[in-house]
Amino acid sequence: MTTPNLALPHIAAAQAQKHVTHNQSLDLLDGLVQLSVKDRDLSAPPASPAEGDRYIVAAGASGAWAGWDGDVAMFSGGAWLRLHAREGWRVWVEDEAALIVRSGGAWITLEAALGLVTRSTDVTLALSPNGAATRLTVAEETLTNLAGPTVTSSIVIPARAIALCVSTRTTSAITGATSYDCGIIGSPAKFGGSLSTATGASNLGIIWPEAFWVDTPIVLTANGGDFTDGAVRIAIHAFAFTPPD
Template sequence: MPDQTPRLELPLMMASQAQKHVTHNEAIDRLDGLVHLAVQAFNVNDPPLAPEEGATWGVGPVPTGGWVGRAGLLARWRNNGWDFATPRDGWIAWDLGAGRARVCLGGLFTDLPASLPAFLQGQAGVGVNTTADATNRLAVSSAATLLTHEGQGHQLKVNKAAPIDTASLLFQTGFSGRAEMGLAGNDSFSVKVSGNGSSFVTALEAPASGRVTLPVGLALGPVAGDPPAPADGWLWYNQAAGQVRVRSGGASVAVGGAQVSMLVPPSGEHVLTTIGGGTTTGTVVGGAGRMDLFPFAPRADLTIDQMVVNVTTAVASALGKLVVYQSDASGRPDAKLAETGDLDFGTTGLKAASVSMTLWGGATYWIGLRHSSTATVSAWAAAATPDINGGSPVTTARKVLRRVLAYGTPSPANWGFLSSEITSATATAVWLRMA
C-alpha cells in the first residue's frame, strides 16, 4: 500500500503506526498550503530573507540558496524551513503580486485567460446579463457595448455564406425592425427602413461600381443661403434663392432652371460657342500680338477633338492660336486649360486645331484667339455672346477681354483679370467639333 496520496502527496497513516497524529497533522498542514492556493510571486530564483509563516513562492528556473535543485516547484515557508510541492496540470493559483489567476499547464503556471481559450470555445451560447437562445447565441443586456482596439485598429466582421444571404446590422424598436444596413440578399451595400418591421424600403444602395443610387429620391433640407467656402461637389438647397445649387469649379451655380436645352450633335459635327442671337456672322480684324477672350457656358457636357475658326481675309505669314481658360468663383478667366499649335492665317478658309478635352455643362469657360498679324476672321453677332459686367455705364454692351502679348510668348497660365481689358468688340466665331 502506498504511503501518500497520488495528487497532493498527503502522507497516509499506516497500520500499527505509532504516533499517528504526526502523519495526520502533516497531511492537514499540506492541505492548508495547497487548497485555495495563493502565491506571493512566480519565477523567483532567490529565497526571501524573512518569509512569513505559510507564505508560498513559485521557484524560478535557476534557484539559489535553500531552493537549489527545486526549479519549478512551489516553496512554502513552514516551521522555520521550506516545504516543497510539485504543481500538477490543472492547479489554479492566485498570483498575489500580479493580482491575477494562473493555471498550471505542462508544469508551468501561466495567465488563466490566455491559457484556457478552450473554456470559451465550442459553447452553445453565451448570455451576458440575459439569456442566449438558438438564434441569438451571443446575447448582451447592457447600457452599452464596447469593442476597442488592441494597439492599432479594430474591425467588426459580419460574414455570410453566399450573395443571396444576408450580412447586416438591424436596428429595432421593441424587437421590431426599423432600419437595416449591410448586404441584404445581394452584394450591394444598402440602407433600408421600415415603419412596421415587415415591409422595408431601400433608401440607399451602393453596388460594387461605387455609384450610389437613392431609389426614393433625395430631399435637401433648406439652408438660409450658400454655405461658406463649400468644396467642389457640395449640393444644397438655397431657400432664399429658391434654387438647388452645386459647387463646381470654385463657383456656386444653380442646378437646372428654366433654360433652353442644348442639342448635342453626334461625333464629327460642330457646336457653336454662342448663346444664340443673330443669324449671320460678322468679321473682326486681328492685331499683332493681340488676344481676344469671350465667355462660353455649355448647357451640356461637350467632349471635343477640334476647335475651328474661319479666316476671311488672309495676311501673308500670319498665324493664330486658340486658347481655353476655366473660370474662377466670380466667373472671370482663371487657369489655362488648353493652347493649340499654330494655325495658318496666310490663306483664307476654315482653320482647325486638334484638342482633347471635355467642357462640362453648367460651367463657364473663356475661349480666345491669339493673332500674330492683322488677318480677319469670322465673328459672332453682337447678340450671340454674353455681356461682360464691370466698369462705368456705357451705351455699348461689353463682349470681349482684349490683351496684347507678344505672339511667341506662351499665354499666361493664369489670366489675371483686369477690368481695363473689357471691350465692346465682337467675339471671334469658334466652332467645337464633337469627338
C-alpha cells in the first residue's frame, strides 16, 4: 500500500524490517519536498551525479532512465530513483532559473500555466484560441561611432505595428553636432528634436498611436554640423499583432 498523492509506502502491520519502508518514504520526501532539479534537457543519466541530484527526464530516455520520460530522476544511495510526475507539481529548474508546472501530462512554464504576463522584448497581452494575439514589443539598439549627417538604425518599427514611442539615451557624448533629431525618413524629428549630445541625456519620444505599414527604421539627424563620434541607444515601443492560425 502507498499514499494516494506521493506514493509513499505504508508500513504494514507486523512488518519485518520496518526501517526499510520508513527510510524509503524519507528518501521520497527528501526528493519531492521543495522540488528543484538541475536540468530538464537530458535523456540519459549524467556520468558523475552527486547524491541527491535531481533531473526532469527528457523525451527518448535511455539507460537507467529508460521509460522515465517526463518524470523526475533522483540519485540516492548510489542508484537512480524514479519520482512519477503528478498533475500540479511545481519544480524549480536550476540551470534556467525558471519555475515550471506539470499540466496536462507536460511541463510548462508557470506563466503559461497561469496566463501571466512576463518581462520580455515581446509580450502577448491577449490570445485567442487559434493563436490570434495582441502583443507589446520593444526593440533596442545602440548606435555607435556616429558619423555623417544622419545615422539609420538596423532595428525597425515592424510592418503593421502601432508605434507608441521611440526613446533615446546618449551613452557616449556626441561630437560634431550641437544637437540631434530622432525620427524617420520624411519626418526627422517625429520622436524628438534638438536632443542633447551630452552623455546620459535621454528622451521619451511619445507620439499618438500610429500605424506603420512597412518596416520603418529610425533615423538620427545631426544639427549644427555632421556627427563625428558618439553613441546613442534607441528603443522602439510598439503594439504588434499576430493573425489566427
